[in-house]
Amino acid sequence: MREPVIRGVGLVASLAYAAAVAWLYATQPQTVAQVTGGFAAIVGAYQVDAVALADGLRFFRGGQFAEARAALARADPAERDPHVQFYIAYAYYREGWGRLYNDDALFGKGLAAVDKAIALAPGGRLVVDDPDLQMHSADELRAELQRGMTRDASDFNPLRVFRARK
């Protein structure tokens, strides 16, 4: 093979490898699925598992939130789809919501998931058109989760018991 060809191919390969290493440092993936999914998303080849997503939405609408999260995690193993991450966050919200008090641990996980969804959405704006939901944007869900984890005087208002889950 001619030397310029070797050098050219080597340059492209080195730059691609360096970009991959930089991406790994920047995103800190935790699983092999996240690594492969991340690279697939970069080249536009990442797809959510439609069957697992349908299962997840069915469980979500049926109030089976733990099952819904398991199916949604299977649908988006690389955690690259903002809509799926939004539903995971919503599942944490609905399961953690309580008439007297909220489950802070679940709300915390929901906040982490909705932050991920916002980070993945183009321009950070995510709106989900689902008539089953009372909150359609990730910003509303995030604010609701944050409010739920905040301690203030309104927590002692007895009229709280009449509020409704969104």
Add this chain to the structure above:
Amino acid sequence: MSAAREAFVLPIIFLTVTLLAGVELGARVSLVPPSLFSLVLGTMLLAALVRAGALAPARLLHGSRPILANANGMIVLGTLLAAAAQVLGMLTPRSGLPLFFVDVFLFVLLLNTMVAQPDRVRLLRSLAVIFGSALVLKFVVLAALAGPSGNRTARVLAALFDAATFGTITQEPHPAGAGYLAFFAIGLFLAGLAALPAARPASNRTDLQINFGR
């Protein structure tokens, strides 16, 4: 040096070292970028390599070389600096007095190596000893002090040692794989250093001929 070595082998070796040396195993696997001091130490290591003739920058970047060849050379130098900084960062303990003393130890050793200006072979041997010692210190000696002890007496002794040193020596425990990963990264890095384009000798005479004054 062959074009394949410059375009493929060296960048791949140094990028792999950059990746492996940054991996921090634990409950959560993370990639830790080099600290500012590691970058300084990495730059000093490059300077020591150049002064010892183990790296000839003119054989990687020069006006007489084609643009593509210079681009390959630039990649080699950039990845070498990144790998050097990451290896030195990996070998440095994370906190307390060991962090301070190992940083000073590495700084003085590299400064001394730069000033002493050993030849290529001696420099590579010296680097193997420096990296090996730092590996043993961090992943064997300090890890033994930090690791969970087996029996009650060992735990009591470890607690007493920790109290006597005000907790300035003990480090966070390392998972078993961390030392092996570091060992592999150092081996690969030294192999990469040995494969760098060295400075050409001033004359064609061998060391033996020079010693005998021929």
